[in-house]
Structure formats: C-alpha cells, structure tokens
Amino acid sequence: MYTLLRILKWTGIILLIVAFILVAAVFSRQDLQFEAPLPELHASMDSAVIAHGEYLVNGPAHCSGCHTDNAHEAAYLRGETVPMHGGYAFKLPVGTVFSKNITNNQEHGIGRLTDPEIARTLRYGVGSDGRAILDFMPYYMLSDEDLTAVISYLRTLPGNAHAVPADDLNFIGKAVKAFLIKPAGPLGTERPKGMRPDTTAAYGEYLANSVANCVGCHTARDLMTGAFTGKPFAGWMNMEGNVPGTFFNTPNLTPEPTTGHLANWTFEVFQARFRSGPVFPESPMPWASFRRMRDADLKAIWNYLQTLPPVVQETGPLKAPKEHG
Ligand code: HEC
Ligand code: HEC
Structure with missing residues (x-):
C-alpha cells in the first residue's frame, strides 16, 4: 500500500513536471521566425497598373471583404468600397484572429512595410517580422505582374490610423502556433508568367x-x-x-x-x-x-x-x- 502511494505520488509529480515543460515550451515558441526570399517587386505609379490592382483587390482577389472591420460589413455587402483598415474578427476554435490594417498608416498599417515585405507576406506567408502568416490568403501563385498591381494599388490608399487588436489565441491556439503553423506558400515553383486577362x-x-x-x-x-x-x-x-x-x-x-x-x-x-x-x-x-x-x-x-x-x-x-x- 505504502509503495503504491509512493508510486502514485511520483507519477503525479512527473506528470506535473511534464505538463509544466509543455506549457513553458508553448509560451517560449510564440515568436518563431521563418525565412523566405524577399521578392524584388516594387509598386508602380503607372495608372493602368494601379487600376488593375484596384480591380483585383476589390473584385476577384476579394481583399476588401476581410480587410475592413465588422462595422463595415453591411456596407461591403451593399457593394460599397470599404476602408481597408482591418480589424475584422475571425472567431475560430483556436481563438480570435483579426485582419490587419493594410492602409498606408506608418504606425498601424503597411506604411511601415517595404514593397518586398508585402510581396513576401502574400507569396511566401512570411510576415515582415518573420512570423508565419496564418493561411487566410492563398495568393502564393499570383503572377509577378498581378502582385505588383495589388501592391501598387495598396500604396495609393491614404493611411488610416485604425488600431487593430492583437490576436487573442487560447491555449490550444498557442500550442498550434508553437508546433504546427508554418508558412504555407508557395504551392509550386512554376509561377504563371505574363497572365493576360482573356476569356480562355x-x-x-x-x-x-x-x-x-x-x-x-x-x-x-x-x-x-x-x-x-x-x-x-x-x-x-x-x-x-x-x-x-x-x-x-x-x-x-x-x-x-x-x-x-x-x-x-x-x-x-x-x-x-x-x-x-x-x-x-x-x-x-x-x-x-x-x-x-x-x-x-x-x-x-x-x-x-x-x-x-x-x-x-x-x-x-x-x-x-x-x-x-
Ligand atoms: C470563402 C469560400 C468561397 C469562395 C472563395 C468561393 N465560394 Fe462559391 N460558394 C461558397 C458557399 C459557402 C456557397 C453556398 C452558399 C451561397 O450560395 O452563398 C457557394 C455557392 C456557390 C455557387 C452557387 C450559388 C447559387 O446561388 O446557386 C456558385 C455558382 C459558386 N459558389 C461559384 C464560385 C466561384 C466560381 C468561385 C470563385 C470565383 C467561388 N464560388 C468562390 C463558398 C465560396
Ligand atoms: C479570408 C480573409 C482575408 C483575405 C481575403 C485577405 N486577407 Fe490579408 N489578412 C487576413 C488576416 C486574418 C491577416 C492576419 C494574418 C496574420 O497576422 O497571421 C491578414 C494579413 C495581411 C497582411 C499582413 C499585414 C501586416 O501588418 O503584416 C497583408 C499585407 C495582407 N493581409 C494583404 C492582403 C491583400 C493584398 C489581400 C488581397 C489580395 C488580402 N490580404 C486578402 C485576412 C485576409
């Protein structure tokens, strides 16, 4: 009996230590850094390129649906052009994730990011701070021309000082982030070249x-x-x-x-x-x-x-x- 109690006591202590190490590992792995090339793509001032970017962002690539906030959802659904100052809350089993401010504000938006950093975020899923970007945006195979057009249009958006709350992950979310999340892109090496809109x-x-x-x-x-x-x-x-x-x-x-x-x-x-x-x-x-x-x-x-x-x-x-x- 005495031995059994002793074993139970030691098993309990060992389990606690293991749990403690796991929790410590999860918390110490919240700022993982990943590497990916910085694409040499730069915003253009050409009005045709900007217009193509505007069409992609508000049309087929549907950035605006996610990069506005919940308060502008009704306006978005009515077909209005909404501010892309982020903050839309995605409530997931792993916690709440917010879309980011992608207007040119220096403090809260992409004003602090370089063009290649934005391109890397969208092509490789690696953020400017080296974090793995959550897989909301599978634009990994956008052509150079289209990615350039998107960035060129974003650069025309006046800065908007809307502050987006930090993501609020629960413990499972933190564990997933610590051990499972990796940058998702790109999906292949042969990126489409010179895609020109037509009906084919x-x-x-x-x-x-x-x-x-x-x-x-x-x-x-x-x-x-x-x-x-x-x-x-x-x-x-x-x-x-x-x-x-x-x-x-x-x-x-x-x-x-x-x-x-x-x-x-x-x-x-x-x-x-x-x-x-x-x-x-x-x-x-x-x-x-x-x-x-x-x-x-x-x-x-x-x-x-x-x-x-x-x-x-x-x-x-x-x-x-x-x-x-
Ligand atoms: C984010 C998820 C999502 C994306 C992206 C998406 N769909 Fe859908 N689609 C849905 C869902 C969910 C439904 C069913 C609900 C509805 O009809 O809105 C649907 C319904 C449809 C329907 C049937 C509508 C009807 O009224 O009969 C068609 C057609 C369709 N999608 C085509 C497309 C095409 C083409 C694309 C790309 C241009 C696309 N979808 C992209 C989620 C998506
Ligand atoms: C399905 C929703 C969704 C769509 C569509 C979407 N985004 Fe995002 N975007 C997000 C979320 C959520 C984040 C935050 C991800 C993270 O931090 O891991 C994000 C982050 C970003 C970032 C990183 C900003 C920063 O501060 O580091 C950029 C840049 C961006 N998106 C641009 C775009 C562009 C451009 C498009 C369209 C081509 C687009 N997004 C479409 C949801 C979306």
Whole structure:
C-alpha cells in the first residue's frame, strides 16, 4: 500500500513536471521566425497598373471583404468600397484572429512595410517580422505582374490610423502556433508568367485557383489542417457562415450531369447569378467582391469549369441545417 502511494505520488509529480515543460515550451515558441526570399517587386505609379490592382483587390482577389472591420460589413455587402483598415474578427476554435490594417498608416498599417515585405507576406506567408502568416490568403501563385498591381494599388490608399487588436489565441491556439503553423506558400515553383486577362479556360484556371480561390472553398478539406481531401471543385466543404452558428455546403462545380450544381446552367445564368450578389447575407462566399468581376473574367472561369473532370458528389442544400460530419 505504502509503495503504491509512493508510486502514485511520483507519477503525479512527473506528470506535473511534464505538463509544466509543455506549457513553458508553448509560451517560449510564440515568436518563431521563418525565412523566405524577399521578392524584388516594387509598386508602380503607372495608372493602368494601379487600376488593375484596384480591380483585383476589390473584385476577384476579394481583399476588401476581410480587410475592413465588422462595422463595415453591411456596407461591403451593399457593394460599397470599404476602408481597408482591418480589424475584422475571425472567431475560430483556436481563438480570435483579426485582419490587419493594410492602409498606408506608418504606425498601424503597411506604411511601415517595404514593397518586398508585402510581396513576401502574400507569396511566401512570411510576415515582415518573420512570423508565419496564418493561411487566410492563398495568393502564393499570383503572377509577378498581378502582385505588383495589388501592391501598387495598396500604396495609393491614404493611411488610416485604425488600431487593430492583437490576436487573442487560447491555449490550444498557442500550442498550434508553437508546433504546427508554418508558412504555407508557395504551392509550386512554376509561377504563371505574363497572365493576360482573356476569356480562355487557361486564364480561368488561373483566376479560379490563384486569384479568387474558388478551389479553396469548393473542395472538401480537413478543417483542422486545411489539407484537401476531396476532388478539386467537387464541393462538399461544410463551412461556418459569417454569423456564428450558420453553416453552408459548397456546391459541386464540376460539369457532372446528375450532381453538378451548374449542370442545367448556361453562361448567362452563371453571369446573372454573379451580378445579383449574395442570396444569404451570412454566406462566407465573397459575393459582394465577385459581383464586380468583369464579364470576360466570369466567362474565363465558366470556360475553365467546363474543362474539369466530372465528379459525382452530392453536396446537399447550400444553406445547411447544421454542421455535417
Ligand atoms: C479570408 C480573409 C482575408 C483575405 C481575403 C485577405 N486577407 Fe490579408 N489578412 C487576413 C488576416 C486574418 C491577416 C492576419 C494574418 C496574420 O497576422 O497571421 C491578414 C494579413 C495581411 C497582411 C499582413 C499585414 C501586416 O501588418 O503584416 C497583408 C499585407 C495582407 N493581409 C494583404 C492582403 C491583400 C493584398 C489581400 C488581397 C489580395 C488580402 N490580404 C486578402 C485576412 C485576409
Ligand atoms: C470563402 C469560400 C468561397 C469562395 C472563395 C468561393 N465560394 Fe462559391 N460558394 C461558397 C458557399 C459557402 C456557397 C453556398 C452558399 C451561397 O450560395 O452563398 C457557394 C455557392 C456557390 C455557387 C452557387 C450559388 C447559387 O446561388 O446557386 C456558385 C455558382 C459558386 N459558389 C461559384 C464560385 C466561384 C466560381 C468561385 C470563385 C470565383 C467561388 N464560388 C468562390 C463558398 C465560396
């Protein structure tokens, strides 16, 4: 009996020490530094380049949907151009993460970042302070020209002194940050070169995968790791909406006659659907940005979707009654 108690006591002490070491490790690993090249890309003053950047940021690349704050969400949904001073709160199981101020304010915005630092953030997922940027922005394969256009437009945004709160991660979030999060990009070495907007499926492929990230939501994924588990564009990703407790199923966009969501659509129906904006205001799909997409870009995406291998995949109602397993 006495020995058993002694063993229990020592097991308890050892467990406590292990727990203490783990907690200490988690807290000591909150400022990990990562390395990645600084792309030699610089903002241009050319008005055509800036206009292209403005179109990307407020249209297909939908930066504005995330980089404003919750107070401007209604204006964003109405289709207004909203200030990009950040602060939108993403409430996740790991804690609350805030989008950052990407106006040119020196203290609170990107005024303190160099152009190559902004480019590295978007291409390699490494921030100016060496931190791993959370994988909200899969623009890793943007062409040099488009990344330059985006930065050129951001540089025209007057500085806005809106201070964004620091991320508020819970212990699990801190543990994930300490041991799991690594910079996610880039996704390959062959970055598209000289992409020129046209209506071809090739340009549509670039838009749907590297600019508008249709693939990121319209493919089933493991919600813990973000890893793709389903066939590309076959849908069936279950996502929480912008209002907590609302859930959506992404439809199958492959050209499959029985379960494909677009099977009975023509391009005109697709185009009209994009022009009309969100049906469900709490949908996570950034309809208000995509609504601004040019007809030619919509046509390119449509043409690309028709070239996908058809996948039989039921996806249920767009607005789901609850989370699916
Ligand atoms: C789905 C939401 C979302 C979209 C879309 C989005 N961002 Fe972000 N962005 C975030 C979040 C969240 C962070 C903070 C990530 C972090 O700190 O790890 C962030 C951080 C940044 C930063 C780092 C700022 C700093 O102070 O270090 C830059 C620059 C940036 N975003 C630019 C952009 C641009 C440009 C686009 C469009 C091409 C864009 N973002 C689209 C959510 C988004
Ligand atoms: C952030 C996630 C997200 C992104 C990015 C996204 N979608 Fe969606 N999509 C959804 C969700 C969720 C739904 C179901 C809810 C709804 O209809 O708003 C949906 C619905 C749709 C529908 C059906 C709409 C209807 O009313 O029948 C189409 C078509 C569609 N998406 C195409 C696209 C295309 C094309 C892109 C890229 C340009 C894209 N989506 C990008 C999440 C996303």
